[in-house]
Amino acid sequence: MFMVLIIAVNGQELGVWLAGSAASLTLLHELGHGFAARATGARAEISLDFYDAELPAHHERLHAVYGISPSDEVVDIGCGTGLTTREAARAAAPGRVVGVDVSERMLERARQVTAAERLDNVRYELGDAQVHRFNPAGFDVAISRFGTMFFSDPAAAFANIGAALRA
DSSP: OOOOEEEEETTEEEEEESOOOHHHHHHHHHHHHHHHHHHHOTTOOOOTTHHHHHOHHHHHHHHHHHOOOTTOOEEEETOTTSHHHHHHHHHHTTSOEEEEESOHHHHHHHHHHHHHTTOOSEEEEEOOTTTOOOOTTOBSEEEOSSGGGGOSSHHHHHHHHHHTBOO
8 A cells, every 4th residue: 555645736746756754744734724724814715616626736646646546436535525535436436436525515516516516326325434444355456645644543534545545
């Protein structure tokens, strides 16, 4: 298992790493919130689609690294509003994709957009990947765009996700 991290500042890609510390990812995430809050006013609520709108320059590269094939069963960890989940669903068809996130609000948005795009091989589940009861060996591929940086116990989370993957 590995994680792909793409760092960009002001639209400039600074690098791509196959691993990164949770602390550095969390710091970058929080910096993004800080810049967004400053730009929109401290009381403004960040749109649920904020990250999806900010990432198109890097998303194509990340999608290529996933290596999803037709008929794959895929789990998207920390799926948020489901952009990567939906793209995985298109790549995996007729396979199925499960998006998992701890935010019901994000999942509601993901379900709305998925329904509007008429994708029928996607479902969303509320859950924390560290303890979620995945089907053992139920997936061919596990993906995550941002979800892994929030693990309080990365070893437990990756062990749980690993147990959900086929050998």
